[in-house]
Amino acid sequence: MQARQRQPDDSIFRVTPRNILGLEAQKFKSQLLALALSEPATYFTLRDEVYQKIVELNVEMSYNLYWEILTVGTVADEQIRVLKRDGNYFNFIPNLPESEVNTFALEVAEAVKDIAERAVERVMPMEYKDLAVRRSKDILPTNV
Numbered sequence: 411m412q413a414r415q416r417q418p419d420d421s422i423f424r425v426t427p428r429n430i431l432g433l434e435a436q437k438f439k440s441q442l443l444a445l446a447l448s449e450p451a452t453y454f455t456l457r458d459e460v461y462q463k464i465v466e467l468n469v470e471m472s473y474n475l476y477w478e479i480l481t482v483g484t485v486a487d488e489q490i491r492v493l494k495r496d497g498n499y500f501n502f503i504p505n506l507p508e509s510e511v512n513t514f515a516l517e518v519a520e521a522v523k524d525i526a527e528r529a530v531e532r533v534m535p536m537e538y539k540d541l542a543v544r545r546s547k548d549i550l551p552t553n554v
Contacts, residue, residue, distance in 0.1 A: 446538040457534045464533075465526040472522040476515040480506045 418424075428434060446453040475485065483490045483502040490502040 442534060443538055453538065457530075460534055461530050464530050465523060468526045469519045469523045473515045473519040476518050477511055480504050480511045480514065481508065 442453070445456070478484045479490070481504065483504060491499040492502075494500050
């Protein structure tokens, strides 16, 4: 019996250096910097859109998720329940006081906000904003 010939892609240790070393991300950062410097208004519009998609949507979704679970026991309009030995369902409906749920859900939403804002900073750092603002001031006439 002849041994199978090893293929270059057989190893679980083989990686994609372009990805691991962030080469594609670096190209993206360069494109963002070019956008920030050449079209600050477009950059800010894009940053607002990214912020809305990453931060605002996740904050609202996390708040609503915990509100629903801790009040009526649902996730995505589906009741949390377990089948009991007698063949009937036990529905998980905590009915916690709304003031307590609100406090907890806001704590979760704030934690999500902090994490999501860090994600935005990774994708579109404020340093680009600062560079774009400085560049805009250089372009504007000084006697305005």
